[in-house]
Structure formats: C-alpha cells, structure tokens
Amino acid sequence: MSILLAVTSWDIAPWRARLQGLYPNETIHALGDGYDPAAIHHALCWKHPHGLLAELPNLKSIHSLGAGVDHLLADPALPDDVPVFRVIDPNLTAQMTEWVCLQVLAHHRKLPLYQRQQRAHEWRHHDCLPAAKVRVGIMGLGELGQSAGRALTALGYDVTGWRRGKAGVEHFSVFHGPDGLKEMLGRTNILVSLLPLTPETKGILNASLFAQLEHGGSFGAPVLINSGRGGLQVEADILAALNNGTLAGASLDVFEQEPLSASSPLWDHGNVIITPHNSAVSHPDSVAAFVSQQIDDVRTGQKPWGLVNRKLGY
Ligand code: OXD
Numbered sequence: 001m002s003i004l005l006a007v008t009s010w011d012i013a014p015w016r017a018r019l020q021g022l023y024p025n026e027t028i029h030a031l032g033d034g035y036d037p038a039a040i041h042h043a044l045c046w047k048h049p050h051g052l053l054a055e056l057p058n059l060k061s062i063h064s065l066g067a068g069v070d071h072l073l074a075d076p077a078l079p080d081d082v083p084v085f086r087v088i089d090p091n092l093t094a095q096m097t098e099w100v101c102l103q104v105l106a107h108h109r110k111l112p113l114y115q116r117q118q119r120a121h122e123w124r125h126h127d128c129l130p131a132a133k134v135r136v137g138i139m140g141l142g143e144l145g146q147s148a149g150r151a152l153t154a155l156g157y158d159v160t161g162w163r164r165g166k167a168g169v170e171h172f173s174v175f176h177g178p179d180g181l182k183e184m185l186g187r188t189n190i191l192v193s194l195l196p197l198t199p200e201t202k203g204i205l206n207a208s209l210f211a212q213l214e215h216g217g218s219f220g221a222p223v224l225i226n227s228g229r230g231g232l233q234v235e236a237d238i239l240a241a242l243n244n245g246t247l248a249g250a251s252l253d254v255f256e257q258e259p260l261s262a263s264s265p266l267w268d269h270g271n272v273i274i275t276p277h278n279s280a281v282s283h284p285d286s287v288a289a290f291v292s293q294q295i296d297d298v299r300t301g302q303k304p305w306g307l308v309n310r311k312l313g314y
Helices: 013-022 090-108 111-119 143-154 177-186 207-212 235-244 284-299
Strands: 002-007 027-030 040-046 061-064 135-139 158-163 173-176 190-193 223-226 249-252 272-274
Touching (some): 040 284, 090 111, 090 143, 090 190, 090 223, 090 249, 135 177, 173 177
Parallel strands (some): 002 027, 002 040, 135 158, 135 190, 249 272
C-alpha cells in the first residue's frame, strides 16, 4: 500500500517527511518518483495534473490538502468510484478567522485611510461607528464561515450569515435560499465571502449583487471581503463598483487569475487590501495528521470526516 503526494506548486519535502513519520513502514511517493501506479491506494492532492488519478487502478481515497476541493472536481477524469475528502483543520480555520477579523476591523476602523494619512504626515480624526452598528454578512457557513462569524460576534459586530440550504444553527442569525440572500444583502455593510467555487457560485460576486448591499445607511457604501475563491468574483465589476461608489472598499485574497497581474488596477486602489492567497495556508504538521486519520478510517472501514458531496461541489 502506498501513498502518493500528487502536489504541484508547493515544496513537498516537509509533507513527505511528516507523512513518512506517520507511516514509517510505507513508501510515500511524489510526482516524478518512479512509482508503480497499481501500488497507490491513497492520493493526497493539491492541483494535481488532471488525468493522473484515473491512471491509479487501486485507488481507495482522494484527499484535498486544502479546504477547497474545486481543484480536484475540475479534473474531467476524476475517478467516479473513489471517495473524495476535504480537510477540516483547526489550524486552517483559525488562520482564516484571523484574516477575516483583520479585514473587517481594517475597513471598519478605516485603516487604509489612516495609512494614507500617515504617508502624508497628516493628523486627522474620522468618526467611526461602534461595532454593534456595523452589519457583517457572511456568505458560506461551512467550518470557516461559522468560525469567522463566531469571532466577529465576539468582537461585537452585528453578524448574519447565509447558506444555500436550511440546515444548521449558529450563534448568529442565518438566512438561506435565494430570498434569504436578498434579505441578508439588504442589511449588510461588510460582506464576507467564504463560499466554495461551484457552477452555482461562479461569478456570484458581481455588479448585481453589490447593488443589493445596504447603501445610504450610517456606515456608508459597503465593503467586499473575499477569501473564498477568485472564480466567485467578477473583477471588472469590483473595479467599476469601487470607482462609482457602489463599494467603498475591498479585501481580496483570491483572484480570477493567480498571481494577480502586476498591471491590475486593483493593486493601486486606495481602499483595496490585497493578500496573495495566503489567508489560510495548509501546514504539513496539522493537515498531514488530519489526512492520516482519514486514511486510517478508510482502511478500517470507518466513515472519515470531510467526505465531499460531488453534486454540491464541496
Ligand atoms: C484552500 C486554499 O483551499 O488555501 O485551503 O485555497
């Protein structure tokens, strides 16, 4: 039985070392090693070459090494009969919660404006609403959205969330379905997107959605925060909305094309905060431990945590 690290764009050495420590009697293969395809039972993937998994005849499980699984489901030759698992890692969740809180606080407390004033050596105060009067709406209430919502609630924000289906109870009000989305957007000052990328959510962060956010209240124009996936957003619409005042600002960790082109006007927009898709980074220590539990569960016939519903796309 062997494990394959089907990983591109990351340094696999720490992953291999960590997994070897967890499975001292097994061979941990990586792309480019001369492995026997029939010996691979578990594939641990991050942006694997499409078609590769279909060539592993004895594959028992496919694991994403990140929270998102769109990189796996985009493979047209993904084997139909092999379960796909995603990572639910407290370390990833904590990082994402930190990033979302950082961005909400930055826009609420006008950090981009004060940074511009600092560069101009300008000492000027601007009024700021109390957190309880700032309405944060979270689209996507998986592990990441729920955790961010709880932390923002603890900071005193007026938090609501939206999910597609009805299930689940949170520490804050939850809307669901298309009508619920409309309702939540209409009362949202700061929109946080933590949605997965699916055919249904592609391009959902667009001009028509921005127009439905709350405008004209005491917060002023709304703010967009997206650390879900770049494919959720229409960047031309974000720029237009920033330029015509439909949006007051944005924090973006993900982009339609990554890395973001050096010529994108988003870099230079005064109220846009850009991070290079690192709001939550998979660390081998915690993620390998989580995935090894999934592998052990598959091997012993248990139901591992994190099974992906391929129809829903997450
Ligand atoms: C993830 C990511 O899916 O980092 O975890 O994008």
